[in-house]
Amino acid sequence: MEIPSPALHGGTKDSVGDPATFGVLTISDRASKGIYDDESGPAILNFFHEAIRSEWQAFYRVIPDERPLIESTLKQMCDEEGCCLVVTTGGTGPAPRDVTPEATEAVCDRMMPGYGEQMRAISLKHVPTAVLSRQTAGLRGKSLIMNLPGKPKAIRETIDEVFASVPTCIQLLEGPYLETHDAVVKAFRPAGLVRACRKDGA
Template sequence: MSPTLAGVVVAVVTVSDRSSRGERADASGPVLADALRELGASVVTSVVSDGADEVERVIRAAVAEGARVVVTTGGTGIGPRDLTPEGTSRVLARPLPGLAERLRAADADAVPGAVLSRGLAGLTGGGHPAIVVNVAGSTGAARSAAGVLAAVLPHALAQLDGEDH
């Protein structure tokens, strides 16, 4: 039996000024949410505006409400309002740089601009840490990330729960 995320609460957060104002439909969040649901996760979704303070707030709220994993999509580029990594860094106690590097590398050959993503991955602090992952805001990045996360998250959560690895 392949590893699943059965029973795991996962928050998928789309970070986009335009989507939060209703000017553009959220495309990447549903890709991630559907893929994580297929693995058995209980997925909650939200859309927030760009900015470090808003990203920090929504991640902290998701973890406080029981999310074991928070996946953000959007705001990882180099534009003036792309501040998802800055907000995320405020909640991370331990980085997972290999995961962030793998997410960037997944699309780099086909989409050279993928290397401009500044997304982070890591663990929150406290007695029950959560995994937080930033994904670029395109549907292609979301599809690639879903594959990477499907392969990594079950094992990572097992390790967090003290299982042997």
């Protein structure tokens, strides 16, 4: 499934940040079959447009809840397309076909459980069923993979808050320096990781 190409890149050339590549992966049987339009992937892309000041481009896919396909797509986004961050949406609940966390763990070298813990804590402020979420996050090479909720409202409730630590994580993985718009999400970095100007001195 494709969305208009202008929505797949953003940021500004005068940012102190580096160009970055993101992956957005919607995992849904019905959306992948066209039974309904995917709104979750575009919600993530809209967040990038609002929050990321660095220049960026994104690869966006909508696939069914099939674990082998999820795993192969995550590998492709990390290894072939060079995404420093891959954000998934969907497939994190207790239903039999919800296998996104298992696929994520299978392709990751190391897990980052704190992201799942923080997202559930955020969601529990809004709905008691947040305890049913099995969202997780992990690292594959120099890529961070994060599982987000499946609904646009829940996506924005969580990513707007949890993203504050993501630029530092990516930087520590020797990935690009991400500059954010502070009014949307203020990236938290130790003082030694803060960049005052672009690498080329501009």
